[in-house]
Amino acid sequence: MTTPSPYTFVLFGATGDLSLRKVLPALFRAFRTGQLGADADAGAGASTGRILAIARKPMEAAAYHKWCEEHVRGHIKSDVWDEGAWSRFLATIDYMPLDLGREAEFGVLAERLAQRQGVRIFYLATGPSLFIPICEGLRSARLNENSRIVLEKPLGHDLASSEAINDAVGASFREDQIYRIDHYLGKEAVQNLLALRFGNAIFEPLWRRELIDSIQITIAEEIGVEGRGEFYEQTGALRDMVQNHLLQLLAIVAMEPPLSMDADAVRDEKLRVLRSLRQLDDDTVARNVVRGQYGGGAIGKSAVPAYVDEPGVPPSSQTETFVALKAEIDNWRWAGVPFYLRTGKRLGERVAEIVVNYRATPYPLLGEATAQAGANRLVIRLQPNESIRLYCLAKQPGDGMTLQTVHLDLAFDQFFKGHRMDAYERLLLDVINGRLALFVRRDEQEAAWRWVAPIQAYWSRQHKGPKRYAAGTWGPPAASALLAQSGTSWVEEDN
Ligand code: BG6
Numbered sequence: 247m248t249t250p251s252p253y254t255f256v257l258f259g260a261t262g263d264l265s266l267r268k269v270l271p272a273l274f275r276a277f278r279t280g281q282l283g284a285d286a287d288a289g290a291g292a293s294t295g296r297i298l299a300i301a302r303k304p305m306e307a308a309a310y311h312k313w314c315e316e317h318v319r320g321h322i323k324s325d326v327w328d329e330g331a332w333s334r335f336l337a338t339i340d341y342m343p344l345d346l347g348r349e350a351e352f353g354v355l356a357e358r359l360a361q362r363q364g365v366r367i368f369y370l371a372t373g374p375s376l377f378i379p380i381c382e383g384l385r386s387a388r389l390n391e392n393s394r395i396v397l398e399k400p401l402g403h404d405l406a407s408s409e410a411i412n413d414a415v416g417a418s419f420r421e422d423q424i425y426r427i428d429h430y431l432g433k434e435a436v437q438n439l440l441a442l443r444f445g446n447a448i449f450e451p452l453w454r455r456e457l458i459d460s461i462q463i464t465i466a467e468e469i470g471v472e473g474r475g476e477f478y479e480q481t482g483a484l485r486d487m488v489q490n491h492l493l494q495l496l497a498i499v500a501m502e503p504p505l506s507m508d509a510d511a512v513r514d515e516k517l518r519v520l521r522s523l524r525q526l527d528d529d530t531v532a533r534n535v536v537r538g539q540y541g542g543g544a545i546g547k548s549a550v551p552a553y554v555d556e557p558g559v560p561p562s563s564q565t566e567t568f569v570a571l572k573a574e575i576d577n578w579r580w581a582g583v584p585f586y587l588r589t590g591k592r593l594g595e596r597v598a599e600i601v602v603n604y605r606a607t608p609y610p611l612l613g614e615a616t617a618q619a620g621a622n623r624l625v626i627r628l629q630p631n632e633s634i635r636l637y638c639l640a641k642q643p644g645d646g647m648t649l650q651t652v653h654l655d656l657a658f659d660q661f662f663k664g665h666r667m668d669a670y671e672r673l674l675l676d677v678i679n680g681r682l683a684l685f686v687r688r689d690e691q692e693a694a695w696r697w698v699a700p701i702q703a704y705w706s707r708q709h710k711g712p713k714r715y716a717a718g719t720w721g722p723p724a725a726s727a728l729l730a731q732s733g734t735s736w737v738e739e740d741n
Pocket of ligand 1: 486
């Protein structure tokens with residue numbers, strides 16, 4: 247475990263939802279487990295870092311600590327909870343009120359930070375409309391030197407708005423100071439996908455069009471919009487999940503081995519994949535992209551309302567809560583292999599997984615079962631549990647040659663015990679330690695926006711809204727029809 251060099255973690259939006267649910271609990275996990283150079287148990291040396299929480303409301307640090315007691319504590323998982331460590335963690339947090347509309351206040355911030363050694367990390371856990379004023383304020387106070395800036399999605403709502411944000415941030419910070427978070431890249435299972443592909447020689451020859459029939463990537467959620475109706479209404483599943491998480495997973499699955507594991511080497515390869523995605527047009531969007539919106543239904547045994555009945559959502563809403571699509575990559579390795587992506591809220595189960603369907607045997611020497619694509623299949627499950635499962639056909643015991651599907655299982659929690667890092671914890675540690683590989687570079691982000699632009703444009707011209715699906719199902723029937731055109735279907739695993 248490396249101890250980070252001294253740093254100050256400046257958290258803008260310190261009383262917001264993201265801070266209380268994700269950022270502060272993740273910082274506490276890292277603190278508690280000694281990864282911040284702080285004390286994993288009472289009595290060890292002091293942390294090398296401090297947190298400066300910033301929000302508009304005037305209050306003293308003690309009042310902010312009380313606020314953390316009331317709002318953050320409940321989001322810390324019991325596996326790391328420790329009363330003493332929590333008090334010591336709070337002691338590393340200062341508070342400063344700041345009115346972003348007043349540039350002079352950034353001068354006060356600069357004076358305060360001048361007393362601290364080491365690198366400054368500015369984490370913008372605010373709405374995106376504040377990114378530009380904050381970056382300008384920081385530059386005016388010369389706080390953009392010796393610092394890193396962390397941005398959360400949504401980074402714009404389309405290519406033009408994301409370029410505008412990137413230009414404004416880029417006017418104050420160099421690209422190697424900018425950490426754009428896509429929390430899927432911090433998930434353990436995504437790291438394991440890199441380990442699977444590039445740490446083992448046996449998979450490489452199997453990772454190509456000659457053997458692979460199709461690839462499916464699913465991120466399904468049981469939850470609805472969780473009281474965020476107003477935000478979600480402006481966002482929808484395409485911007486919330488496809489443009490970022492799903493396309494990042496696709497890029498990692500499809501990328502070539504990078505020259506090294508350096509940040510730019512990895513990001514160069516992901517970018518090449520995003521740039522090789524076949525451009526969509528009206529015709530292919532109409533045929534290959536399905537959008538849905540949940541109606542009322544049930545999750546388990548509980549009845550849940552339709553999206554349009556959620557608080558903050560107008561009854562006439564056309565916002566999609568589900569997207570399924572077929573993407574194609576025009577490069578040497580993947581030409582002709584469809585990538586099916588889908589995501590949605592209020593689906594049958596919370597699951598995120600990547601399914602690699604292999605081709606059928608050249609001819610059915612041992613019967614029809616072997617002539618089905620997908621009889622051999624590699625399933626990489628990201629959540630709720632992490633596992634890799636390889637499906638094969640084996641002979642049933644007894645007379646005759648009857649084949650049956652069996653699987654080889656790798657369940658990570660059986661091999662690795664002890665502390666599991668969560669995605670935010672990993673990403674925040676990477677920011678503190680100056681490691682950029684798991685953050686999205688500007689060109690990648692813009693390539694992803696460029697690819698989804700024809701979908702956005704087509705939908706905005708359509709009067710017909712999304713197709714309805716009942717909450718608790720797997721989306722509208724059109725999502726199954728999309729795969730049925732090629733004689734295949736979505737794989738829904740029992741794990
Ligand atoms: C976020 C989306 O980026 O990812 C949310 O804004 C979504 O709408 C969440 O619920 C899903 O993340 P995870 O890690 O729970 O799969």
